[in-house]
Amino acid sequence: MNRARDDILARLDAARTPRVEPPRPPTAPPGMDDPPAFLRARLEEAGGRLQMAAARNWPDEIEWPLDRTAVRHLHSALPIVPSRGLGLDATTDRELDGLEICILRAEFAVAESGAVWQVPSSPRERVAALLAEHLIVVVDATEIVATLHHAYQRIDPARSAFGWFLCGPSKTADIEQSLVLGAHGPRTLDLIVTNA
Amino acid sequence: MGHVERAARFVADPERTRWHDEALWHVRTRRDAAARLVPDWEDLREQAAAIKRHALGRLPELWQAFETNASRAGTIVHWARDAREHNEIVYRLLQERGIRRVVKSKSMLTEECGLNPHLGKRGIEIVDTDLGERIVQLRREAPSHIVMPAIHLRRREIGELFEREMGGPKGIDDPEALTALARRDLRARFLAAEAGLTGVNFAVAETGGFVVVTNEGNADLGTALPDLHIASVGLEKILPKQGDLAPFLRLLARSATGQAMTAYTSHFRGPRPPSPAAPPDRPGSDGRRDPELHIVIVDNGRSRLLGTPAFREALACIRCGACLNTCPVYRRSGGHSYEATIPGPIGSVLETARDSRTHAELPFACSLCGSCSEVCPVRIPLHRQLLAFRESISSDDPHRRLRRWGLDLLGRVMLRPAHYERLGRWGRAFARRLPGTWLEGLLGPWTRHRSLPTLPSRSFRELHRERVKARAAREDGR
Numbered sequence A: 001m002n003r004a005r006d007d008i009l010a011r012l013d014a015a016r017t018p019r020v021e022p023p024r025p026p027t028a029p030p031g032m033d034d035p036p037a038f039l040r041a042r043l044e045e046a047g048g049r050l051q052m053a054a055a056r057n058w059p060d061e062i063e064w065p066l067d068r069t070a071v072r073h074l075h076s077a078l079p080i081v082p083s084r085g086l087g088l089d090a091t092t093d094r095e096l097d098g099l100e101i102c103i104l105r106a107e108f109a110v111a112e113s114g115a116v117w118q119v120p121s122s123p124r125e126r127v128a129a130l131l132a133e134h135l136i137v138v139v140d141a142t143e144i145v146a147t148l149h150h151a152y153q154r155i156d157p158a159r160s161a162f163g164w165f166l167c168g169p170s171k172t173a174d175i176e177q178s179l180v181l182g183a184h185g186p187r188t189l190d191l192i193v194t195n196a
Numbered sequence B: 001m002g003h004v005e006r007a008a009r010f011v012a013d014p015e016r017t018r019w020h021d022e023a024l025w026h027v028r029t030r031r032d033a034a035a036r037l038v039p040d041w042e043d044l045r046e047q048a049a050a051i052k053r054h055a056l057g058r059l060p061e062l063w064q065a066f067e068t069n070a071s072r073a074g075t076i077v078h079w080a081r082d083a084r085e086h087n088e089i090v091y092r093l094l095q096e097r098g099i100r101r102v103v104k105s106k107s108m109l110t111e112e113c114g115l116n117p118h119l120g121k122r123g124i125e126i127v128d129t130d131l132g133e134r135i136v137q138l139r140r141e142a143p144s145h146i147v148m149p150a151i152h153l154r155r156r157e158i159g160e161l162f163e164r165e166m167g168g169p170k171g172i173d174d175p176e177a178l179t180a181l182a183r184r185d186l187r188a189r190f191l192a193a194e195a196g197l198t199g200v201n202f203a204v205a206e207t208g209g210f211v212v213v214t215n216e217g218n219a220d221l222g223t224a225l226p227d228l229h230i231a232s233v234g235l236e237k238i239l240p241k242q243g244d245l246a247p248f249l250r251l252l253a254r255s256a257t258g259q260a261m262t263a264y265t266s267h268f269r270g271p272r273p274p275s276p277a278a279p280p281d282r283p284g285s286d287g288r289r290d291p292e293l294h295i296v297i298v299d300n301g302r303s304r305l306l307g308t309p310a311f312r313e314a315l316a317c318i319r320c321g322a323c324l325n326t327c328p329v330y331r332r333s334g335g336h337s338y339e340a341t342i343p344g345p346i347g348s349v350l351e352t353a354r355d356s357r358t359h360a361e362l363p364f365a366c367s368l369c370g371s372c373s374e375v376c377p378v379r380i381p382l383h384r385q386l387l388a389f390r391e392s393i394s395s396d397d398p399h400r401r402l403r404r405w406g407l408d409l410l411g412r413v414m415l416r417p418a419h420y421e422r423l424g425r426w427g428r429a430f431a432r433r434l435p436g437t438w439l440e441g442l443l444g445p446w447t448r449h450r451s452l453p454t455l456p457s458r459s460f461r462e463l464h465r466e467r468v469k470a471r472a473a474r475e476d477g478r
């Protein structure tokens, strides 16, 4: 097996590719005038929805993807909305199938990409975010960066085994290029941008 | 059968051809619109190309650093010289754990290696979970596009397929309803899967991590539930630093579909921590095994390509598909006409570089319009590479002697105006007696839909002489 490794490394050495200096670090990408507006536009193109609300009582201010009072199974990473149903008492990851809403906190949003950077606090939280019908992601209004260049300056790879950018709900256009939301994962994504 | 004959089968359905052409062109225009919104787009392309040039110049160091950092994070690293070794490694990992049900998200590499048939023959059920890939898997076909695998099919055909394979209602052809049907069918398979296989879009040497992007979330569902995740990565996919991801991710989705970003851009680095064990009395109790993450680094001809300076640049490809969408030949001939894992301009380059005998025709499935090189986010000079292939293929053309002889003859005639004129006269007289379609198919497929214009009865020189004579006569008469 390590024969394969040594062989491959030897072949790569033998290819004698010219060594090219690393590119000079990119000049900072041009800034943008109104990052929140950019974020909203890109997110809407991706089939998501952006809502601004007050951090203190956003759950009462926003428009919910479902009638909030009728939701039986909800997983929430934020104490302001308590989990219920399966979100509370599923004992295995797979039992989360049937979850109606999953609420996550994102670390920051990337305006140019219409995306948020999120690190699930546990593997189960990631499963919940994938199996739920509707996803709500909460991010602080002060935490909007312009581009992915700025984003990667903030991401510490050693912090966790997994992290993701999320941009709108799960989607496909594999049948005649017509866009369908909710290919495998959530059918909707609401990004709640909270002000102090 | 060559590319031309296979393309002929595709265009036999003009309605499908027109739709295919227009749908892909629409994707191309969406790409343009998305690129225009990025003020530093051209800088980004240059940056991405420079990072790739740099990375391809030091693959051994980068992969060794990757191996060290990945192992430190708990990822198990495997190396495969070719497709067979790759398939055996994957099979062994599954077999050792008694795994029979596997879900896979899109990976052109496993397609190239023929992983599905390899596992299928050994009794492992492997389900492609990207909707387009699932469709072609159920039809026992190859994908016809690297980003949109089922772009050659119409909704009606997919409806009939789902009716048969998923018990869908008769006459179903609404994309919403079809997707819902597939979602239900695949959700059950995700929940039952014992291992998830994925490709890799970018590996990062500095962190030992890697990134997988999807719009459907299938790579995530496929790896979040099972305890075993095996990722397959080609040697060319490595980037030195985490920050290098930024230019590539800003380019990739915009080039591919015109989206700002894919819905899921997942960063893996090491196996996930085990989920809390379920009480033993619960059905589907997970947590039996600690989650494992394996990565298989595959050569399969890449190191050879790296050693060929003319085609090294093709290894920078990030598989966005933009060159396919823009290519006038691809759009009108369909992906299957290339009979190659990767179709379109980049496929013609890669496949011909791999095996120039089998694919000798592909460099000619090109109008040299250069549109592919224009859209390529990593600035691969695709059309110039295809031209270079043409030259090297033509130089060992069996008809070379004949061609030489013909050109010699032509040269001799052109040097003697009298011969030239006489031959021209005979030729015109002769050709006018032939049926208008005499050229058809005579000189291979190129002449099949072409005919010569009707030849005039007199040559330019003759006409000119007559005019001069007539004018002289008029002037004399005055």
Ligand code: SF4
Pocket (backbone or CB within 6 Å): B255, B316, B317, B318, B319, B320, B321, B322, B323, B324, B346, B372, B375, B376, B377, B378, B379, B380, B382
């Ligand atoms: S060659 Fe360039 S345009 Fe074509 S798929 Fe690769 S990266 Fe995209």
